Amino acid sequence: MATKTKTIGILTSGGDCPGLNAAIRGVAKAALQQGTKVIGVLDGFRGLVENRTMALEDKDVSGILTHGGTFLGSSRDKPHKMSMGGKIMDMTEVAVANAKKNHIDCLVCLGGNGTQKNAMRLHEAGLDVLTLPKTIDNDVAMTEITFGFDSSMAIATEAIDRLHTTASSHHRAIVCEIMGHKAGWLALGAGIAGGADVILIPEIPYDLDCVVEHLMARRHHNKRFSIIAVAEGAVSKKDAQNGKKKKEPLQKEKDGVVLIEEPVASRVAREIQQAAGIEVRFTSLGHVQRGGTPTATDRLLCTRLGTKAGELLAEGTYNVMVGVRGDECVAVPLADVAGKTKLVPPDHAWLKTAALVDTCIGEKF
Ligand code: F6P
Numbered sequence: 001m002a003t004k005t006k007t008i009g010i011l012t013s014g015g016d017c018p019g020l021n022a023a024i025r026g027v028a029k030a031a032l033q034q035g036t037k038v039i040g041v042l043d044g045f046r047g048l049v050e051n052r053t054m055a056l057e058d059k060d061v062s063g064i065l066t067h068g069g070t071f072l073g074s075s076r077d078k079p080h081k082m083s084m085g086g087k088i089m090d091m092t093e094v095a096v097a098n099a100k101k102n103h104i105d106c107l108v109c110l111g112g113n114g115t116q117k118n119a120m121r122l123h124e125a126g127l128d129v130l131t132l133p134k135t136i137d138n139d140v141a142m143t144e145i146t147f148g149f150d151s152s153m154a155i156a157t158e159a160i161d162r163l164h165t166t167a168s169s170h171h172r173a174i175v176c177e178i179m180g181h182k183a184g185w186l187a188l189g190a191g192i193a194g195g196a197d198v199i200l201i202p203e204i205p206y207d208l209d210c211v212v213e214h215l216m217a218r219r220h221h222n223k224r225f226s227i228i229a230v231a232e233g234a235v236s237k238k239d240a241q242n243g244k245k246k247k248e249p250l251q252k253e254k255d256g257v258v259l260i261e262e263p264v265a266s267r268v269a270r271e272i273q274q275a276a277g278i279e280v281r282f283t284s285l286g287h288v289q290r291g292g293t294p295t296a297t298d299r300l301l302c303t304r305l306g307t308k309a310g311e312l313l314a315e316g317t318y319n320v321m322v323g324v325r326g327d328e329c330v331a332v333p334l335a336d337v338a339g340k341t342k343l344v345p346p347d348h349a350w351l352k353t354a355a356l357v358d359t360c361i362g363e364k365f
Contacts, residue, residue: 026306160194206362
């Protein structure tokens with residue numbers, strides 16, 4: 001069957017993650033094989049607005065499966081609110097016009113929730129798009145998993161393993177901060193896989209008394225170390241009641257000065273130390289969780305998602321996201337994805353699993 005798509009553009013947008021290059025490779029190889037021209041757009045939506053592109057041939061996407069990051073570059077720029085020479089401007093029409101100038105029939109956007117929304121806006125402005133769910137946060141709606149999550153969970157789990165040995169040697173409690181934006185998937189997954197004794201996620205505001213009680217009970221049973229895995233968006237019940245947001249921006253600008261907020265792990269460590277009187281340390285894993293080579297699971301997922309995108313492009317199916325449902329990669333309408341966030345539901349099986357191995361989740365389960 002002849003392909004219905006002559007030319008595609010492909011861009012990566014938002015925070016990077018392991019697997020982006022594997023996904024670009026999957027889309028590009030499948031598209032090139034069926035005779036579709038592939039144009040790489042540099043640095044996310046900014047590259048489209050500034051018309052910075054490169055033609056991609058098979059050799060350009062060879063040997064990149066295992067490489068971390070994205071060779072196309074990424075940015076958090078949004079076409080409808082872009083900083084241009086110090087002014088915030090709506091560049092949507094320019095973005096669409098540049099895509100048309102490059103004869104792009106469909107723009108393939110690899111990104112998380114922000115990217116899904118931005119792609120939807122471009123679609124509404126007259127450009128056909130297709131998206132893939134990328135983020136270490138695993139919080140994109142209408143897909144069981146996002147790529148990048150498995151790799152990041154493996155890194156965070158290894159970090160927890162390493163913290164275990166030093167916490168145990170020094171009989172300490174160590175708080176480990178794990179990314180995830182407003183969702184707790186990463187902290188919960190890595191926390192269970194790493195055997196954390198306490199896991200705090202944004203979806204369940206934590207009760208400090210409950211956490212301290214759990215840590216003291218461990219001491220009482222002669223378990224003289226504890227690991228507390230805390231999601232960056234975790235918030236105490238007290239703060240939640242006082243209207244504190246689940247995830248405050250890490251950097252705030254005040255009077256032209258950028259202030260870096262105290263890491264959540266530091267706050268939780270201080271709270272525990274004050275309430276329990278035990279020695280506590282903290283570690284914030286930060287961007288380590290987004291670096292390096294993807295796991296085998298992510299490489300496989302990216303290749304499956306990318307090649308499924310290739311199939312959809314060949315049949316001319318646009319304005320969908322390729323999601324995962326069971327064993328299948330499926331097309332879901334982008335309108336059902338954009339603007340939504342997939343949080344950990346209160347009855348999720350992983351929470352029960354954690355409780356059954358006596359892990360405290362910040363409240364009585
Ligand atoms: O969305 C991915 C993510 O790593 C989040 O977990 C985190 O909150 C955010 O990006 C950090 O963004 P930046 O790299 O822009 O600081």
